[in-house]
Amino acid sequence: MNSKHKIVIIGNGMVGHRFIEELVDKDFRDNFSITTFCEEKNLAYDRVSLSTYFNGKTKEDLSLMPEGYYEENGVEIFIGDKAESIDRKAKVVKSAGGREVHYDTLVLATGSYPFVPPIQGQKQYYFEGYRAFECGDHKQHIHVYRTIDDLDAIKASASKSEIGTVIGGGLLGLECANALKNLGLKTHVVDRGPSLMGVQIDAEGGIVLRAKIEESGVQVHTSKSTKLISSGKEARYQLQFDDGTYLETDILVFSSGIRPRDEIARKAGLKIGDKGGIVIDSECRTSDEDIFAIGECALWNGQIFGLVSPGYKMAGVAADIITAQGDRRFEGADMSTKLKLIGVDVASIGDSHGRTEGSRSFSFRDELKGTYKKIVISPEGNRLLGAILIGGVEEYGTLQQMMLNEMTLPKDPGSLILPTTEEAAAGVGLDTLPEAAIICSCHNVTKGELMKSVQDGATTIGEIKTATCASTGCGGCSTMCKQLLDNELAKRGVDVNTDLCEHFPYTRQELYGLIRVKGIRNFETLLAEHGHGAGCEICKPAVASILAACWNEYILKDEHYGLQDTNDRMLANMQKDGTYSIVPRVAGGEITPEKLIALGEIAKKWNLYTKITGGQRIDLFGARQEQLPLIWEDLVAVGFESGHAYGKALRTVKSCVGSTWCRYGQQDSVGLAVEIETRYKGLRTPHKLKMAVSGCTRECAEAQGKDVGIIATDLGWNLYVCGNGGMKPRHADLLAADLNKESLIKYIDRFLMYYVRTADRLQRTAPWLENIEGGVEHLKAVIIEDSLGIAEQLEGEMAHIIDTYQCEWKTTVASPEKRKRFRMFVNSDETDNNVIFVEERGQIRPATDDEKFELGVSRKEVFE
Numbered sequence: 111m112n113s114k115h116k117i118v119i120i121g122n123g124m125v126g127h128r129f130i131e132e133l134v135d136k137d138f139r140d141n142f143s144i145t146t147f148c149e150e151k152n153l154a155y156d157r158v159s160l161s162t163y164f165n166g167k168t169k170e171d172l173s174l175m176p177e178g179y180y181e182e183n184g185v186e187i188f189i190g191d192k193a194e195s196i197d198r199k200a201k202v203v204k205s206a207g208g209r210e211v212h213y214d215t216l217v218l219a220t221g222s223y224p225f226v227p228p229i230q231g232q233k234q235y236y237f238e239g240y241r242a243f244e245c246g247d248h249k250q251h252i253h254v255y256r257t258i259d260d261l262d263a264i265k266a267s268a269s270k271s272e273i274g275t276v277i278g279g280g281l282l283g284l285e286c287a288n289a290l291k292n293l294g295l296k297t298h299v300v301d302r303g304p305s306l307m308g309v310q311i312d313a314e315g316g317i318v319l320r321a322k323i324e325e326s327g328v329q330v331h332t333s334k335s336t337k338l339i340s341s342g343k344e345a346r347y348q349l350q351f352d353d354g355t356y357l358e359t360d361i362l363v364f365s366s367g368i369r370p371r372d373e374i375a376r377k378a379g380l381k382i383g384d385k386g387g388i389v390i391d392s393e394c395r396t397s398d399e400d401i402f403a404i405g406e407c408a409l410w411n412g413q414i415f416g417l418v419s420p421g422y423k424m425a426g427v428a429a430d431i432i433t434a435q436g437d438r439r440f441e442g443a444d445m446s447t448k449l450k451l452i453g454v455d456v457a458s459i460g461d462s463h464g465r466t467e468g469s470r471s472f473s474f475r476d477e478l479k480g481t482y483k484k485i486v487i488s489p490e491g492n493r494l495l496g497a498i499l500i501g502g503v504e505e506y507g508t509l510q511q512m513m514l515n516e517m518t519l520p521k522d523p524g525s526l527i528l529p530t531t532e533e534a535a536a537g538v539g540l541d542t543l544p545e546a547a548i549i550c551s552c553h554n555v556t557k558g559e560l561m562k563s564v565q566d567g568a569t570t571i572g573e574i575k576t577a578t579c580a581s582t583g584c585g586g587c588s589t590m591c592k593q594l595l596d597n598e599l600a601k602r603g604v605d606v607n608t609d610l611c612e613h614f615p616y617t618r619q620e621l622y623g624l625i626r627v628k629g630i631r632n633f634e635t636l637l638a639e640h641g642h643g644a645g646c647e648i649c650k651p652a653v654a655s656i657l658a659a660c661w662n663e664y665i666l667k668d669e670h671y672g673l674q675d676t677n678d679r680m681l682a683n684m685q686k687d688g689t690y691s692i693v694p695r696v697a698g699g700e701i702t703p704e705k706l707i708a709l710g711e712i713a714k715k716w717n718l719y720t721k722i723t724g725g726q727r728i729d730l731f732g733a734r735q736e737q738l739p740l741i742w743e744d745l746v747a748v749g750f751e752s753g754h755a756y757g758k759a760l761r762t763v764k765s766c767v768g769s770t771w772c773r774y775g776q777q778d779s780v781g782l783a784v785e786i787e788t789r790y791k792g793l794r795t796p797h798k799l800k801m802a803v804s805g806c807t808r809e810c811a812e813a814q815g816k817d818v819g820i821i822a823t824d825l826g827w828n829l830y831v832c833g834n835g836g837m838k839p840r841h842a843d844l845l846a847a848d849l850n851k852e853s854l855i856k857y858i859d860r861f862l863m864y865y866v867r868t869a870d871r872l873q874r875t876a877p878w879l880e881n882i883e884g885g886v887e888h889l890k891a892v893i894i895e896d897s898l899g900i901a902e903q904l905e906g907e908m909a910h911i912i913d914t915y916q917c918e919w920k921t922t923v924a925s926p927e928k929r930k931r932f933r934m935f936v937n938s939d940e941t942d943n944n945v946i947f948v949e950e951r952g953q954i955r956p957a958t959d960d961e962k963f964e965l966g967v968s969r970k971e972v973f974e
């Protein structure tokens with residue numbers, strides 16, 4: 111008989127999964143067993159980022175756990191099986207699939223459902239709960255915005271439509287409107303209230319937000335209550351409003367708020383609030399001491415919490431109580447939020463409407479910039495109660511912490527939101543916050559935990575993210591995390607030396623600036639003016655890379671030759687046996703039969719091992735040093751160029767066959783890949799670059815795992831940046847969606863040159879982005895909005911690289927003097943006879959030591 115305490119969870123959304131993670135962290139398996147019901151066919155996924163599903167993210171990308179997580183941790187899960195009833199006396203949960211599961215403790219994490227108002231029309235459209243029923247032929251074009259299945263249905267409808275309308279102008283409604291807009295639909299938002307986001311922002315803020323959203327092309331209709339839906343004249347539906355006006359649309363999406371899913375609790379006789387929700391106490395217990403409720407289904411102190419952060423807190427409390435390992439209690443939660451809606455930054459903090467009796471407010475509106483800022487303060491004027499920020503949310507972190515920690519306001523509170531003054535610049539110091547202050551509300555990371563991560567050795571934002579998970583959720587705390595990191599390092603006297611090396615008291619970025627601004631063309635001049643000593647194996651290749659990125663001169667030019675590392679000096683990658691590999695460029699993976707035959711003939715002539723790589727190129731291995739110019743002479747003669755596999759440069763642009771051949775392809779991915787690779791070939795960067803172009807969201811080219819990834823849509827191209835595979839894989843971030851080719855290439859130009867300017871030595875794009883304050887939002891501001899005013903410079907610098915390109919091998923084989931450098935011996939044309947190959951699977955490979963002994967090579971010779 112199983113003596114373990116059996117925990118059953120109903121619901122596998124974000125909060126239900128977080129509860130399981132809390133139990134796993136407590137090493138529950140010796141004393142507890144876990145079973146969970148998952149009504150959806152997909153395991154827990156990130157609903158907060160649901161809209162990114164329209165931008166190319168997959169179900170796997172949105173998943174909250176690695177594959178096999180539940181199995182590895184002994185969690186039993188029933189996927190696609192809805193729990194339908196609870197027998198509290200027998201302590202049994204019964205499911206739609208016929209299961210009857212016993213529990214000792216039951217946790218309800220059933221979440222919420224989208225509220226759909228009861229609207230009736232000439233075709234008799236009825237909405238019950240969050241399912242739509244009608245007596246017409248267009249049911250497939252009426253939706254809610256809640257699950258991945260809902261988004262799949264919306265996407266299918268959009269492919270057959272031109273106009274989309276969202277009923278509901280709150281957070282989710284505007285997020286949904288953005289999704290419809292990105293799907294290429296003419297988009298409308300209809301709200302029965304007088305302004306948008308009425309729960310979070312006031313009327314004046316609503317005016318500013320509406321203006322910003324309408325600038326983006328989304329039409330807003332407020333104070334409109336839909337009373338009738340009928341067939342349209344020009345579109346699929348006609349919405350008739352109670353003021354006599356109407357609107358026609360092809361798709362209708364309801365996003366009019368949420369309601370707690372408490373039906374199973376009602377049937378079981380648990381206490382329910384007057385307006386719904388399962389009543390809980392500070393331990394998250396329901397009216398039955400063996401049943402807990404967490405997340406949006408739970409009602410605490412008369413309040414439903416519709417954000418994920420409070421749900422995570424409840425999950426932690428319930429885990430503490432059930433396992434008796436912890437003393438957390440739920441005492442409410444901060445409902446502050448910061449997000450970007452249809453390109454507009456919006457934030458709401460605390461009592462943003464000033465409902466506290468006697469409260470006062472300060473507001474500032476800049477109509478030129480389209481910004482609105484408001485703070486609500488206590489009657490005494492010394493405490494912050496709430497705030498609204500629209501169009502500019504830089505103050506969010508500071509204001510939120512001032513409210514949460516009840517900090518004393520400056521003498522002039524209005525200075526906190528006015529254009530910068532000395533008093534506002536002083537703001538609130540992180541030093542004044544208690545260590546218990548929550549800095550990252552997504553993951554409940556305190557100031558004290560962040561400080562400890564620095565004490566334990568973290569010196570970068572990326573390391574803090576790894577240690578604490580702070581700033582990996584919404585990213586709203588990234589600025590404060592960076593400030594805290596800098597403060598803690600300074601306090602501890604930690605001298606984080608960012609000098610490139612002992613010969614240059616500058617970072618790589620600073621050296622790049624010196625070389626670019628002063629027009630320095632060689633290492634000797636840079637060393638004489640800004641360094642000392644003779645240089646080393648660190649600074650020489652780094653400066654060589656910067657010089658190439660700035661001026662794009664031939665890297666084997668006499669004044670640059672000595673700076674290069676072994677691979678760059680040989681224009682080839684050295685292999686384990688001292689031979690070299692040869693990698694001709696095959697742009698986009700496309701090659702003519704004639705060139706393919708020529709490669710085979712050349713490989714056969716020089717007895718080279720051939721291998722097709724994951725980057726869609728053909729590598730030739732086994733070339734001796736003195737053979738390199740001879741082999742490349744043959745390759746150049748038939749039209750091949752250097753593939754730069756030896757350099758910190760663009761390697762490949764991988765592609766699928768795209769719309770040219772594939773029945774799923776939406777754009778010509780091969781043509782674009784060839785164009786992109788031809789454009790950026792030879793560009794020297796802080797580390798190697800890999801790109802890919804996929805012809806549709808099936809992603810056969812694996813573009814979202816590349817430094818630059820491009821995915822075709824029916825409206826253009828989605829641009830992803832800063833992904834990589836390797837030892838620490840990272841999914842790329844979406845930079846921009848549905849771009850035409852001109853904009854796409856312009857943004858890639860800017861992105862690459864900004865990376866070249868600002869990255870550290872030997873830093874890939876993924877860790878570069880992790881350490882940029884503001885992350886991908888900062889990149890969007892710089893690349894798309896030109897927030898630094900350098901876009902024209904970046905484009906000009908890339909144009910110079912493109913205009914001055916030369917194939918390094920073509921230049922080399924044409925110069926008798928340069929060819930001499932590939933001799934094994936300076937005063938002789940003899941070859942290295944110590945290179946020994948054996949045959950395997952019809953090709954050569956390096957002989958092992960034992961094989962060399964068998965071939966008569968002495969152990970002394972092998973050792974040497």
